[in-house]
């Protein structure tokens with residue numbers, strides 16, 4: 001089994017891995033690197049050529065992929081795992097495979113890019129095993145994360161089984177979907193796992209990552225205690241469907257009408273609603289286009305802000321996100337003294353996000369807003385969750401990914417504590433490198 005680290009082995013983002021077994025190759029994930037998109041401010045990735053995006057470090061360099069690509073497997077719908085599908089898909093004569101929500105997001109991404117593709121698309125249920133060549137089958141194991149229908153992927157072959165856990169958390173009380181299929185992971189451990197490729201985004205955090213239920217409770221309390229005479233805005237990830245469910249339910253309990261705003265909100269939430277993954281309260285409304293957002297904000301101001309709860313993107317302070325535009329008074333919606341803003345997300349800590357968020361918070365405060373933070377739990381496994389996964393799978397080899405060198409090294413340290421040896425069965429690889437297991 002030859003594993004090629006295509007992207008995500010030097011950074012958080014642009015995940016892509018190729019697994020070659022005999023002459024056949026399986027590609028896992030095709031992601032973009034979001035902070036690089038923000039650095040190149042004027043870049044519209046739908047209008048930028050693949051080669052240029054590779055040069056900018058936004059998408060992986062897939063020229064290192066070898067073998068006859070027989071399948072493109074997608075683990076979940078986050079852009080750092082499928083945002084580059086539109087750039088690569090037509091190059092490969094192979095099906096796109098993932099859970100229904102994931103492949104639907106991938107298809108929409110390709111369409112938004114104006115791309116054409118003739119690849120078959122297979123939507124598989126969690127737990128399903130799909131034979132992709134006479135020798136290779138792919139198993140989509142149910143896992144929890146911060147977007148619905150995430151899977152841990154197992155690649156089965158006569159040369160052994162490879163498990164790809166990127167991304168995941170262990171949440172025994174998920175708001176949407178069921179908990180990770182521990183029984184199957186343990187079974188795989190007993191059958192024998194040749195190699196584990198595993199994310200490292202929060203491996204340095206001590207303990208286990210708390211359940212999404214915790215964020216739900218914090219949100220319910222914060223919304224219930226909000227000033228009934230003032231406006232209330234909550235910002236979170238538009239793809240975090242469980243969180244959005246909790247926010248809209250908190251609004252319902254507090255007697256406020258939830259209004260969800262923005263194009264990405266429309267994309268992720270609208271699709272989740274259509275696919276019956278999410279059930280919004282009956283009085284909830286979703287507005288995507290800037291014109292419709294502007295219109296509804298006007299009527300909310302007229303009608304009385306205190307009757308509503310606005311759910312918007314912009315928790316990272318991204319310049320073109322809705323909360324930033326509201327803070328910049330772009331929609332004729334003025335933040336008033338005592339209006340409350342709940343940040344239901346932590347920033348991804350890079351200097352640009354820190355700076356953007358500082359500017360956003362300062363503007364909101366200057367307008368008199370009261371800010372509330374901490375209504376959030378991570379979607380990524382912490383140190384002890386990683387320990388648990390290693391114990392369940394007992395892989396012969398581990399390859400940490402989805403992190404910079406510090407994160408990969410931190411994982412290596414954890415694995416060392418459990419008896420693994422660096423450069424023997426802990427393999428640290430950089431983008432473009434190959435490793436045989």
Ligand SMILES: [Zn+2]
Nearest residue numbers: 076078145167
């Ligand atoms: Zn993810």
